[in-house]
Amino acid sequence: MSNILRKMSYEAIVIGGGGAGMRAALQLTESGLKTACITKVFPTRSHTVSAQGGITCAIASNDPNDDWRWHMYDTVKGSDYIGDQDAIEYMCSVGPQAVFELDHMGLPFSRTEEGRIYQRPFGGQSKNFGEGGQAARTCAAADRTGHALLHALYQGNLKGGTTFLNEWFAVDMVQNDDGAVVGVVAICIETGETVYIEAKATVLATGGAGRIYQSTTNALINTGDGVGMGLRMGLPVQDMEMWQFHPTGIAGAGTLVTEGCRGEGGYLINKDGERFMERYAPNAKDLAGRDVVARSMVLEILEGRGCGENGDHVLLKLDHLGEEVLESKLPGICELSRTFAHVDPVFEPVPVVPTCHYMMGGLPTNIGGQVLYPESESETRVVDGLYACGEVACVSVHGANRLGGNSLLDLVVFGRAAGIQIEKSMREGYQSEAASQANVDAAMVRLNTLNNSESGESISEVREELQKTMQLYFGVFREGDSMQKGLELLRELRIKVSNLHLQDKTGAFNTDRIEALELQNLFEVAFATAISAEQRKESRGAHARNDFTVRDDENWLKHSVYYPLEERLGKRDVNFSPKTMEAFPPKIRTY
Amino acid sequence: MSDKRPVNLDLGTFNHPLVSVISICHRISGVVLFVGLVFLFNIFDSSLSSASEFASAQALLQDNFFAKFVTWGLLSSLGFHFSAGMKHLVMDFGHGEEIDSANRAAKFVIALTALLSVLAGVWVW
């Protein structure tokens, strides 16, 4: 098989056309760098489109005295103290500017009577560093904020003239002899052609990987392609055990029902009609951190107070809000409930269950989006030419648990920051050696193997097995023994994943090939998750263990770092040095 | 490659909602009326030329089945084109732009056309 690929050259490429990728692409295009955004689906089909409730940011619309430092405090607390405080400080302080830019780009935010952006209460939000009660800080466009944001960003990029390579799938990154990333091998899905896309800067903005679980709010395209590519290149990933289970996925379907429902006054009830969150979080109740609410729900179900025939879900009560509020503030939720739960929230509560939602972990980066290689607990080095932003990155602003509305802020702030950093690097004269033929060939190995497969495992069966294993052994509650069992199963699966049979070898729009490549990425993510989860021997944020039920700050006030080549878990210091203020010290986290 | 690409435009496999059927029929009736102009202008020419030609045109319309049928066809087309055109004008003023109201309007157009066609038949025969 011929290895000489057609080459396309750019100064910078962004892999991923979701919120983070398009924000980065916009920044890069505006800076005048020759940029292409490579995206496996047309940009507006990216998963950002499904975000509902809003983008949390202290723009001081709802409360004129609101302060980004309060937002920072909430985020640090929400992260269960393993969020990096310099990054959180940056996100919360730069946030307002990034949000105003979105408005100027045309994002149709809902409005207050004063004409400002409407903000609603979300979980884990407080005023005055937790002392001033519930805050309303999440900027919203009804309950379609992600959709509005993604379209506004796409429109901004159209205006700016960004080059898009729509429906191109990144297979693997190309590393030169110095170890710098110099682009990516990608497939044009429409024709099946494989091309080496050369770039001095490669930005991974490939989003999450919620599809490692059987029940997830994530789109079918959320297959962790960036993490997969990074791991195959030998790059370590951070905090991969930290998976957020969103309290309110529609039971059975897995589709998301925004936290904004509870922000607007909805609450959860068990089969006795009891508002059980009053017991678990007496102050914040239904607006406690997502990890807290999700665990409480699972406990209710495990203790026999679940609803429905099988007692396997609880109910989200919304009818008391009245039809007018529901139709104006939560129209999308009404639509989704009717379609997927066959329930009209105007009259009946919606059956919900905690569902895999967000990957807090990912490739460690600094504030400028540069991917870091942790050499030891305190030392890191920059991986030349490689950047990451959005869900694929672990900068880390979410630590062990992300607050609702912070993901959209994360992706615009750090997409933008990555663009700014690249522009700076280029102006400073960043250069990298061109890739050799051997370098490009290395990135073609897995595709070639797949293309040459004559027999082997069924893609859909292996994927289903993987998802079941993750769901069963690495869910909301975890335990050492069962995780070891899960790991064993995953090791068996690894053999199958490396022996997939690609039945369809044709070129044009070959989704069989894409699904196989995606499955391999999913597996890498799942395996990193499993190792990290099994070895973090404490409970923190979203990582809840039955055998280590308390937080262990002495040993684990650390990022976990999974090194793929040695299948080893290391640790990395958390940043407690924000630039403009004192760090928030770890406290017991209650809501 | 793109030249070879097929296009799915097999109209027989699509559902055509009533409103869209009304629309295409509006167009068809318009073309029918356009073709019928030859007939109308000839009749009109005869009717104004002289008393005798007027009488023979009158006779044609009263006795010749074919002429009667054409007249009825044109009157029915006119009735339909007129009714559907009214619906258009009403829509231009911002009414009947919702699916329900548009469907009601479409049904009304059909009913009105049917009535007008029957009346035209009675008149012609």
Added chain:
Amino acid sequence: MLTVSIYRYHPELDEKPYMQDFQVDTGGKDIMVLDVLNLLKIQDRSLAYRRSCREGVCGSDGMNINGTNGLACITPLSSVVKNNKLVLRPLPALPVIRDLVIDMDQFYKQYEKIKPFLLNDTPAPGIERLQSPEEREKLDGLYECILCACCSTACPSFWWNPDRFIGPAGLLQAYRFLADSRDTATEERLAGLDDPFSVFRCHGIMNCVTVCPKGLNPTKAIGHIRNMLMTRAT
């Protein structure tokens, strides 16, 4: 067992498209059309279709389902299947790349033509541009479009002039920006639309309204554009 008849075409293997029948065991459940396709994909790995969010917000899986355009992921079998038969064809009028996957370039071009981005020639303030709730309400029913192309490809005017008629999706967005109090390019936008094709090919057929999976109404938006053109001209 459900009989599913699917439009098949592979540019490298087939001269012409053809219909292929499959039998699918739905377990007697009222699943979505997309679920059926996912089941079929296990049977036949070569079947090509787009999908992403599987909840009706990304607009990937627009297709012609038993004769009507819609999103596979939010169309339950019970709403379309008659006589135990499901017929899936690609969206009409645009070239087929493979099976149910169409080339949407022409559709996107029409969208880009209307300058789908906010234009404002005044300097941006340090905060957001203020907009009253009433002004914002004008964007409801417009900004929700997911660009699935169900409407435009159901529109006969678009079938015959996909290169010259903007089509319902693009026009809905044209009006979305005309109606935005933060946009100052009204005159420029209207000037670009006053030709015999871009807007005026709309004959009020309303197939767009019938099929829109988000319940939006392009016909109405087009009416508003026409009124603005009228006001501008008189």
Added chain:
Amino acid sequence: MVTTVTSYGRSGLSDWLVQRVSAVILAVYSIFMVLYLLLNPQIDFVQWSALFSGTGMRIFSLMALLSLGAHCWIGLWSVSTDYLKHFAVRFVFQMVVGLLMFIYTIWGVQLLWGL
């Protein structure tokens, strides 16, 4: 965005408006004629030609004639640009329609003023 030489006013709005105004005139004219004939079932040549020799009726008829020309042209031009994809075919069709409408108009004028 799309200009076309053969369009009537070369502006979509003027075509659209002409189509509406001419439609109303034709509708009123049609109703008048039908009602007139219904109310005068025993009409003879004298009465018929007297009707068309009045100035008012001549103006009314001329308006209808011109409306007919414009209405047909815009309608059929639009039909031709939808279905006739071959340039030459479309051009010939449009010329035939244009010529016919010209002939009808002159013919009508001659009839009305030839009385």
